[in-house]
Amino acid sequence: MTLFHVCRRNSKECRDCGFCTEHFSCPGVDKPSIERFETACIDCDVCYVACPHSAVERVKDVVPRKQIMIVVDGEYFAVPERTTVKHALELLGLEFGKFPDETKIFAPCETGGCFACAMPINGKPKPACVTPVRDGMTIDLELPKDYVPLRRISGFQPHSVGGVGTPWWVKKSSQRYVEVACFAHGCNLGCPQCQNYMVTYDNVTPALTPFEAAAVLTAERNKYGVDRMAISGGEPTLNQAWLIRFFEELRQLNPDERARLHLDTNATVLTPEFVDGLVKAGVTGVGPDLKGLRTETFMRITGIIDDGLARRYLENAWSITEYIIDSYYPESLFVGVGIPYNRYFITLEEIREMGERIVGINPEVQACLLDYFPSFRRLDMERPSVHEMRKARETLVEAGLKTVLAQTTAGHLGP
Numbered sequence: 001m002t003l004f005h006v007c008r009r010n011s012k013e014c015r016d017c018g019f020c021t022e023h024f025s026c027p028g029v030d031k032p033s034i035e036r037f038e039t040a041c042i043d044c045d046v047c048y049v050a051c052p053h054s055a056v057e058r059v060k061d062v063v064p065r066k067q068i069m070i071v072v073d074g075e076y077f078a079v080p081e082r083t084t085v086k087h088a089l090e091l092l093g094l095e096f097g098k099f100p101d102e103t104k105i106f107a108p109c110e111t112g113g114c115f116a117c118a119m120p121i122n123g124k125p126k127p128a129c130v131t132p133v134r135d136g137m138t139i140d141l142e143l144p145k146d147y148v149p150l151r152r153i154s155g156f157q158p159h160s161v162g163g164v165g166t167p168w169w170v171k172k173s174s175q176r177y178v179e180v181a182c183f184a185h186g187c188n189l190g191c192p193q194c195q196n197y198m199v200t201y202d203n204v205t206p207a208l209t210p211f212e213a214a215a216v217l218t219a220e221r222n223k224y225g226v227d228r229m230a231i232s233g234g235e236p237t238l239n240q241a242w243l244i245r246f247f248e249e250l251r252q253l254n255p256d257e258r259a260r261l262h263l264d265t266n267a268t269v270l271t272p273e274f275v276d277g278l279v280k281a282g283v284t285g286v287g288p289d290l291k292g293l294r295t296e297t298f299m300r301i302t303g304i305i306d307d308g309l310a311r312r313y314l315e316n317a318w319s320i321t322e323y324i325i326d327s328y329y330p331e332s333l334f335v336g337v338g339i340p341y342n343r344y345f346i347t348l349e350e351i352r353e354m355g356e357r358i359v360g361i362n363p364e365v366q367a368c369l370l371d372y373f374p375s376f377r378r379l380d381m382e383r384p385s386v387h388e389m390r391k392a393r394e395t396l397v398e399a400g401l402k403t404v405l406a407q408t409t410a411g412h413l414g415p
């Protein structure tokens with residue numbers, strides 16, 4: 001017998017922060033409401049993973065679920081009510097996976113942000129992970145050929161500092177703004193100290209086509225008079241079709257040589273073919289984040305509890321970073337590696353080992369240490385002091401890296 005659960009707000013832990021009513025919508029109800037818990041839950045788990053105060057519990061569902069009929073690729077199937085399309089399809093034997101290459105349906109974020117799991121539901125493409133099954137619903141597993149990908153994107157704005165992959169000489173420029181950026185919703189990791197959780201878990205911002213997003217970012221470029229345009233997240237690489245078309249469109253709208261098109265990524269699901277496609281689409285810079293060298297560290301930083309998955313993500317991040325540097329750097333692609341630092345989750349010894357491994361790939365590559373601040377579910381940790389960041393930077397320099405920056409509360413240290 002299939003066991004189901006529902007999510008329930010723990011009123012003792014809930015801080016009434018409003019995040020679950022303002023930034024994500026519960027698929028079980030039409031309007032955002034805290035009363036949804038237990039009454040309309042379709043066990044999507046969005047509130048469970050997104051509540052910043054871990055105030056949502058998963059409990060066994062004791063209410064029996066009726067069977068309803070759905071039509072999948074023209075065939076009728078009975079599935080339980082009050083669940084997601086993804087879960088219903090899993091019960092029918094379909095596989096959803098956390099890597100784009102290995103299973104039929106890629107479902108990396110499961111919070112309704114990335115649209116990688118979108119499929120025609122009653123004729124309209126919707127994310128399977130957060131869409132409730134309904135009696136008589138029709139589901140097609142293939143998207144139509146003329147489908148224009150969608151993704152929730154927000155935060156179009158200028159930045160005065162830039163990201164990990166912004167070249168150091170641009171960061172040091174005296175201009176007020178160094179780039180304009182936007183942020184992709186949804187992530188395949190679940191970092192307890194997520195530095196941008198308001199975007200990562202927001203599933204109420206309307207989804208945009210790549211053409212709409214590229215047009216808005218280009219307008220921002222023109223408004224603020226900068227040449228760099230960047231996308232960060234969340235994790236931008238989760239929806240490959242969307243991202244390639246976004247950069248193609250951005251390049252078309254910005255054909256001048258001064259235009260720099262940049263991608264920030266956790267690099268966990270990037271493949272060589274995907275990277276080649278991005279470069280062909282016009283990307284000129286990439287900032288892969290390397291969240292540790294050891295699997296335990298990666299698990300601590302990312303919140304991934306499946307050690308096999310964590311190992312695969314971490315190995316992929318390192319090997320694709322090596323591929324990018326060996327294949328493209330520096331002629332056609334600027335690479336700036338990001339390394340999160342906070343003594344709460346990584347030691348200086350491991351930072352040194354990371355530096356040595358990067359030196360083994362190419363000692364000239366820019367590395368940028370990020371001083372992770374308390375955020376999301378890790379409000380208990382302290383932001384590293386300037387002194388700590390200086391020590392971490394010296395550790396990477398001693399390991400042999402030639403260009404090391406460190407983000408601190410007092411600005412960037414480094415070249």
Ligand code: SF4
Binds near residue numbers: 009
């Ligand atoms: S997000 Fe969590 S803490 Fe905030 S109101 Fe919802 S249940 Fe309460």
Ligand code: SF4
Binds near residue numbers: 026042043
């Ligand atoms: S967000 Fe998902 S898991 Fe949470 S109450 Fe709504 S349907 Fe249930």
Ligand code: FES
Binds near residue numbers: 106128
């Ligand atoms: S996996 Fe469904 S929207 Fe991201």
